[in-house]
Amino acid sequence: MPRQARLDTPGALHHIMVRGINKSVIFDDDEDKTRFLERLGYCVGEGGCVVYAWALMDNHVHILFRSGNDGISSVMRRLLTWYAQYYNRRHKRSGHLFENRYKSVLCDEEHYLLALVRYIHLNHVRANIVYTMAELDRYPWSGHRGILGKGSYPWMANEEVLARFGGAGRKAIAGYRRFMEEGMSLGHDPTMTGGGLVRSLGGWSQVRAVQRKGQREASDERILGSGDFVQAVLREAEERQLRQTTHRLRGRTIVDIIDEECGKAGINRSEITGGVRRNVVSKTRALIAWRSREELGLGAAEIARHLGVATAAVTRAIERVNKPNMSR
Structure with missing residues (x-):
């Protein structure tokens, strides 16, 4: 089955996952990670995007951001092309660095923003790289430290995250940190890495309940959200594609x-x-x-x-x- 086109809807929330080819390492040391972050900040700023969460692992990356009016493709192309060239030059290698196609999931911001922020920022805990909240607070390779005000990442939308905990002061930061701590024991959640009916409804038990009632729920592997959200996104994408096709057919x-x-x-x-x-x-x-x-x-x-x-x-x-x- 041919793979589906990306849903590159401008202004939407996207969970991006980038992996090294054949799961190979893409960051050899802190210098590589620093340069990647510098380029990420430049590209999202140039593309009018805002980042809510990010995590750099040795062989993969998670980024949660809202795209600008130009969508995600151009931003990710500039980021990954530049970094691959930099990495190959620095480490005297050649060939592809990343999997040919990064994964992007368009997400329902209202229902999943905070859950995704927590999921992404706890990647290093699940990987047994960081073990306690105190360690995570100091850890330099995730956006968690930035939301706490302990790291300077002007391209992160910290205020938007903290606003969901009552503001931008100490009280909001404490609320966010408690929220993170409550997730320390949750483990891996496949819901956060893709869409689809099972994920959107919260598991097979919910799917069966809907089926018993004779209801139908729209789903799409490229989208994380309810059936109504899936339908709205697909309808918008279809209308946009139709407009563009009509103009092209008219020459x-x-x-x-x-x-x-x-x-x-x-x-x-x-x-x-x-x-x-x-x-x-x-x-x-x-x-x-x-x-x-x-x-x-x-x-x-x-x-x-x-x-x-x-x-x-x-x-x-x-x-x-x-x-x-x-x-x-």
Whole structure:
């Protein structure tokens, strides 16, 4: 059976799992881990993402983040390509470092955010690398220390996590730490690493209960959430794909969008591709980038080539666009 396409929905919560090829080591020492984190911070910042949790193991990585308007694919490609090149160069090796396809699960933020934060940050406890909460509080290779305020990771959304414990002060931090401590004895939970009917409903007993009632529940291995959540995500993905397919079948290209927006703004195409920074040109360039992604499904790199700007500039431009309220 062919593998399913990723659900790369912008603004969604994603649990990313990256493994070394054939389960091989991807971090030889602390220097490797430090460089990976530096690059992670750069890439999620450039992509307009926020990270809630992360854990670096010797041969795999967990990251929980909400993607920006450009989705997860471009962010992960920049991160993993750069790190693989760095690692091969430093350790004088060649060939693939990671499994060809990292795993991504789109998650229901309302119901699973805190559970995933705890699951990811307790990876080192389950692996018998860290044994106590006091050790975990000091351990440098998970985001737990950052939420406690003991590590500086400006790309982490610590405030959003602590807000679920009543704020951002000592009381909230103490509540979060208690929550973590309560999970120390829970062990591995397969629910946290993938979607599907059994996981979404909480086990086979719940599945059988639903089946006895003659009910049907939607499920998808790429999604962690209830049947209603699964249906909503798939419906949105299908509508997005349909819009993009319709535009492609009509033969529309980014050149058509550039001409349309330049005509509306009363400017020349050369101003768009020539790096002109007048306000009206910048706004038009941002709308072209936004429409190219939404209507044609183009990635930031391809859009950047047509607009004559850097990929990062395209990502930032798309982030700025709030189309219904954007005025020229």
